[in-house]
Amino acid sequence: MHTHHSTFLLAGQTLHRITFDPATFSDADLLWLPHHHQLADAGRKRKADHLAGRIAAFHALNRQAIPAIGSSGEPLWPAGISGSLSHSGTLAVAICRESGLIGVDCEAIIDESEAREIQDGVIDIQEARVLAGCGLPFALAFTLAFSAKESLFKALFPQVQAWMGFESARVTAMNADTLTLTLTRPLPPFAQNQAFTAHWQRSDATVVTLICDE
Template sequence: MQTSYSTFLLAGYTVHRITFDPATFTEADLLWLPHYQQLSQAGRKRKADHLAGRIAAFHALNRKNIPGIGSSGEPLWPAGISGSISHSGMQAVAICRENGLVGIDCEAIIVESEAREIQDGVIDAQEAQLLVASHLPFDLAFTLAFSAKESLFKALFPQVQAWMGFDSARVTALAADNLTLTLTRPLPPFAQNQVFTLHWCRIDSMVITLICDA
């Protein structure tokens, strides 16, 4: 599969980025993954996305390790390392650090008509008002809310070990390069009303959201 590798900084953290052409993917490419047999039943798109994400993670881990697949589909990072992977379209990103919370998500900006159709499953009326008050275009603001919740849930999953719906956290602030999410219910060991700050950036028609916390 044809790929290109680059990095960029988000809130001072290095994000590892793979741009890939899924049309060039072949089954033989998967043999690079130690866990390739676990993907035998996956579709072609899933395989290409997964491979691109693991290549990004490989670079994030100083080219020393490839995260496996956990029982819930989560990446398995080396001991003492927290990390996160995301992919969308022809982009994959990964980041890792020593312990602490880390979650990253990349999303193509959702067109406003689609955002309006699905918004009730992602944000509540209070959040909708906040997005409008941010003065960001609705498609961008909504995509940021969607992506930020994905990033947060990825960061919390290693400790929560449970599925978290979009109503588990609420956007309570949205600024030019960061936003705040507040838990609407307890997610042990995290308490209801616990607040998390995430950072975001836009690259062309994509947004990337990131949480890196103690």
């Protein structure tokens, strides 16, 4: 599969970016993955996306390791490493560091009509007011809310070890650089009303959101 690796900064953190051409993917490319047998029954798109994400993670890990697949489908990072990865369209991103919360997500900006159609499953009335007042176009603001929640859940999962729905966190503020998300219920060891900051960046028709502690 044809890929290109580059890096970029977000919130002072280095993220690794892979742009890839899914049309050039072949099953033989998966043999590079130690866990390729676990993808034998996956569809072509799933295989290409997974491979691109693991290539991004490989670069984030200084080309020393490839995360395996956990029991909940999460990437298994080497001991002592906190990491996160995401893929959307022809883009995959990954980040890792030695410790702390880390969660990244990339999403193609959702078309406004689709965003309006699905918004009730992602944001509540209070969040809709925040999005309406943030000064960003609704399609962009909604995609950021969607993506930031995904980043937050990825960051919390290693400690929470449980599925989290979109209603588990609420967007309470949004501006040109960050979003604030607040937990709507306890997610031990994290408390109800605990707040997290998501940093975001737009690149053409895609956004990347990042949750990380200091």
